[in-house]
Amino acid sequence: MKLPISWLKDYVDISGLEVIDLARILTSAGLEIDDIRFAGLPLPSRDDHGFKVSGIAWDREKLVVAEIYEVNPHPNADRLTLCDLFDGKDRHIVLTGAPNLYPYKGIGKLEKPIKVAYAKEGSTIYDGHADGLVLTTLKRAKIRGVDSYSMVCSEKELGISEEHEGVIFLDDDAVAGTPLVDYMGDAVLEVSILPNHARNTNILGLAREVAALTGRELKKPNLDAGLMSALGGQPVTDLVKIEIANPELNPRFTLALIRDVKIQPSPYWVQRRLRLIGMRPISNIVDATNYTMFEIGEPLHAFDYDVLVGRDSISPRITVDATNYAMFEIGEPLHAFDYDVLVGRDSISPHITISTRTATPGEKLTTLDGVERTLTETNVLVCDSAGPLSIAGIMGGAESEVTDKTTNILLEAAAWNFINIRRTANQHSLPSEASYRFSRGVHPALAIDGLKRCLSWMAQWSGGTIAPGIVDNYPLPPKEPTIEIRESDIRRALGIEIPLEQVKGMLERLEFKCDIQPVDNSILDDSNTQISNIEYLAVNPPPIRLDIGTGIVGVADVMEEIARVYGYDNIPETRMADPLPPQRGNISLEREERVRDILASLGLQEIITHRMTAPEIENRLLPSNNESSNIRNSIIEYVKLANYITPEKRVMRRSVLASVLNVVEKNARIAETMQVFEVGSVYIPVGGDLPLEPRRLSIAMTGKRYESAWDSKLGVKFDFYDLKGLVEGLMDALHLSVTYAPAEHPSFHPGKCAAVLLGDKPLGVFGELHPLVAENYDFVSPVLAADFDLEAILPLMPAIGHPVRPVSEFPPVLEDIAIIVDENLPADRAEALIRQTGGKMLESVRLFDVFRSEQIGAGKKSLAYALVYRSYDGTLTDKDAAGIRTRIIKRLEMEIGAKLRS
Amino acid sequence: MLEKLNEIEKESLASLAAIEDESALETWRVANIGRSSPVMSVFSQMGSLSKEERPLVGQRANQVKVALEKAFAEKQEAVKQAALARSLATEKLDVTLPGRPVRRGRLHPATQNLRRILDILAEMGFQVYTARDVESDEYNFQLLNIPPHHPAREMQDTFYIDTGETDESRKQVLRTHTSPGQIRAMREFSAANPHNPPPIRIALPGMVYRFEQITARSEVQFNQVEGLVVGENITFGDLKGTLSDFVRRMFGQNAKTRFRASYFPFTEPSAEMDVECFVCGGKGCGICKNSGWLEILGCGMVHPDVLQNGGYDPKRYTGFAFGMGPERQLLLRHKITDIRYFWGNDMRFLEQF
């Protein structure tokens, strides 16, 4: 919503306030000013004001009102004229090419001087011929042999609008010599209107806010002043009646009539204000509806009354049986009625019936933008007996539109259901200034104000005669809440003490009706007598507001008004005095964060990806050569989006690993080494209920094991055991004693894939990607990946703490043993046997070599372990160690057929 | 014999003087003061000397031995010093060569900032409450005072889930804000003690989703952190004080705040809290769009309907709520111009945090 300062001043005196002050006051009260465009008024002196400012200031001396006495042809140029002009002090001959001066060229001294905006030599204005806004300073020059040093200005040159078709013709009240800035200097504030500020989508509304926030008087326009002198003719109530089919959708509909209007341009000041507010002036009648809408907030619609009368006379309105319908259809009466008798009978009752109803599906209407629109049953129409005239509250129909030839105007002001208007405007992509207001809620009481105000503007600007009366159908007035406010309510909500008397004053400035009343003694028992003298404020919202609720909601709504007027900044900051609530923590989040910390400490980079994906993107997790992705598609159900921004983001993911691999692929040529993880949800549909959102952890690593440095060119790449080391590091840090078993998983290499188990419970799977899966991606190196179920892991993390072993002070006995075993024997089996047999004395076992050779024999391998024996009770002797060693070797020989390698 | 000893001493000292490295020195030691060196062999020949000669020769041989040993020790030290000096002089590294790379793991910048926010809130008594991503229309909108076709729905473009559900309340959406967690928390806490529900002080972090094109300035998903306080004595002054405290912890003790009236369907009164631009100090710059202020969070007193929907009697309880965007803070702090970097996961971006 644009707010021209000159228009605001009609309703509130803002003397002493700079434009910037005003912007600040409005912003803090919830009317945020986005930017300020100056069109004449001086720009702020300092630049630390905190607003985006643009535009131009008009020099008081150099830009003044002038009057043209005579428009003469240029001796050497047909398209130029020479204006004989008076600037209040001196006469000048001013050269101009303005087309709107041509009609006056060479007709001698004008009957009535033309008032114009005059820029003297040296003044700075915008260049009218440049694209965009380019400042220029007027200098003396000779154009086609004639001296030129000053100009008559267009709106573009003064920064009022883009308009550069001709120069401005000011209204008659402009006095030559008056500084232009005094006559019409302006600044336009761009105000963001919040959804609950429907009342402020107009200048009077904003003026009311300024008045309330600055403690000034609101000068409301006298709506009846312009009406009485222009009344005449048959009352509209004799001519028109209104039928409302659905009051829920159309709580009020009013009509008025004005006759014998002369369609012509509006006065200049009206045109200028409309352009400043972003509306193109069209004609006095259309402008009057728009001006009134911007002025007081009621959107209005003007019908060409004679078009309605014409439609009515050929419509089958007066027929009561089917035969006459047929007459119009086939052009030949089946039964002769005296039609004129019927018309005569009909004319006793009102001629025109305007009705509002919902559209029948498929019904069509050509709106005044020339588009034929097909309507649905939720669209509300304004109709006459011949059919639809306009889409209610949104846009008029082309047929009944006001034209240059219009003389009689039927003026509509109505109230509509804001939800319905919103839906219809969205449905037809028809945002309009009217629907903008109606879709936020316009109070039905404004209809009459709107009609009155608009009629008086129309009479003033077009010379029309207003038909007495208003046709008013008001089946559903809104509830008028009374809200009770106590001082204690204010203390409770805002934490401040304000006497009711002061609150009353604040709310009255916003036009609430307020009345201080004693609390009814009869409802209090004796024990409460000491508070029986407490008063409350009975508050009624003004008939411009639909945003104030009832009961305790109404109290909260009024509280916001009190806080706004009191000033949010004036409410002191306090620290909560309420007791600290029970401390519950969030165990699963704490554990999840622990997992993140461990992985980062192991050198991994955390990533966070989009959770929307597509099945075909996730299917890349399966080998490319078979039909597994089809199978997956038929098995895996997705949480699907009904609306999506792109098909690649049309479902919620089922795999975090797929997200992680996408990132690895994306970075494959950016980073030579990558170790990444993501913790996040996957989404599993559950019939009509909300989906499951289990947490997953996925890890991927690829690239060089050692980063390239200047003195090492080691090209070794990550393999299975790098990832396994990482997984072991994670499990160790989580204090989970897991085991690893060969596993099968379609995404992984069949020989390089392991399951992580805690007892029998699977926690996750990891390995090298299957070559046929890797083929689905643009990878540079083999990719190792892991996929964990955090829902399984997190609850297993020790809640209190894991037990810590004591540290022995005695020296160890160190020994290496190498055993030869079958190639197929899993290494962890040998180690488990060694540990079991070694018992408490065996402090650590470390596999330090795996060796194969002809000497050992085919199908065999050698495993070499470094053992550390140590006791907590004393120094072990070689003899002690030898005893343990012997037991270990015997056990290995017996259980797995191992042979000691000498 | 004495002459021979003099000669031995002279020759040995002369040959020692010429030595410069440790191996020659060792050779000299073996040759000149070792077991079979000339001076040592003099001791073994003592038996063949006369009684008169023996003490003289013995004394002299001892003198020579001590002298040679002393000279050796001195030489040894000198050689060591010379070697050290040589090695110090030659072993000169280019200290400007880069060190060997160590791999550093990192948390995603969004996680880092989320934690920072939650840590500060935790110190202020806010506990973390997490809720789901896919929500019902009822929880995401209706219970938060946003009925179907409410204008506020246009403030948040919504992803709907394709469930075939026609009942408006049971329609599923990707949560557009973490606020449905407010209802879930209040209902959970009040269910345990419906007549006397406990006070609440929670932080609600999580990913939220908006149906928008992905551009440098808009994303389909981003984190949000909300706070919710409910109690019997919670005022708008508490809201201001708590949030100003938070901002001073987050942006420095000198951070200035400004509260403006605003609108959210689930709070009344509602406010927008701005922090004085930390880039330009309030003078106006590109980051704050020349306003001198940065919009950091939206807040307000919990709407009575929302308290009621959560099982807290609005006649007895009041509360405040606030919400902020961690990624937005990062954009401002680090002058990041493209919001797509966050979920783009380019290592060159992530490695800068």
Ligand SMILES: [Zn+2]
């Ligand atoms: Zn700034």
